[in-house]
Amino acid sequence: MNTSGEAHTARCACGACTITVTAPPQLHGVCHCDHCKQRTGSAFGISMYFKRSDVAAIEGDTKVYAFHHERQNHDQERHFCARCGTTLYWTLSVLPDRIGIAGGCFDGAPFGEPNMSVTHGKKFGWVGLPDAWRVAMD
Numbered sequence: 028m029n030t031s032g033e034a035h036t037a038r039c040a041c042g043a044c045t046i047t048v049t050a051p052p053q054l055h056g057v058c059h060c061d062h063c064k065q066r067t068g069s070a071f072g073i074s075m076y077f078k079r080s081d082v083a084a085i086e087g088d089t090k091v092y093a094f095h096h097e098r099q100n101h102d103q104e105r106h107f108c109a110r111c112g113t114t115l116y117w118t119l120s121v122l123p124d125r126i127g128i129a130g131g132c133f134d135g136a137p138f139g140e141p142n143m144s145v146t147h148g149k150k151f152g153w154v155g156l157p158d159a160w161r162v163a164m165d
């Protein structure tokens with residue numbers, strides 16, 4: 028565990044579950060896939076991927092939803108708060124050294140603006156994104 032950097036904590040809606048990181052994300056994007064729309068109930072998910080070694084603490088009682096993501100061809104384990112149901116963090120079989128955290132769960136957007144649009148082909152037409160963002164996994 029790395030506790031040298033500035034710590035930022037993501038938390039679920041009820042506050043029972045938290046995950047704290049000590050460095051900025053390696054990847055920071057929004058994802059328009061059906062799973063992200065369904066898990067958030069919104070137009071896209073904000074996905075931040077951190078090195079596992081930059082995770083300083085994980086607290087609270089989560090349940091796990093494990094499944095195979097057909098469109099992106101990987102196994103995923105999503106940890107959601109057992110009390111309020113917020114998906115707080117997840118792991119992907121294709122990124123074994125990383126942990127994904129739901130970007131909206133951090134207070135005050137400490138890591139600024141995303142720079143990548145994932146599964147861009149499934150973006151709702153009314154969602155406008157900055158031209159500078161990289162399109163990944165169309």
Ligand SMILES: [Zn+2]
Pocket residue numbers: 039040041042043044108109110111112113
């Ligand atoms: Zn909760």
Ligand SMILES: [Zn+2]
Pocket residue numbers: 058059060061062063064072146
């Ligand atoms: Zn997605």
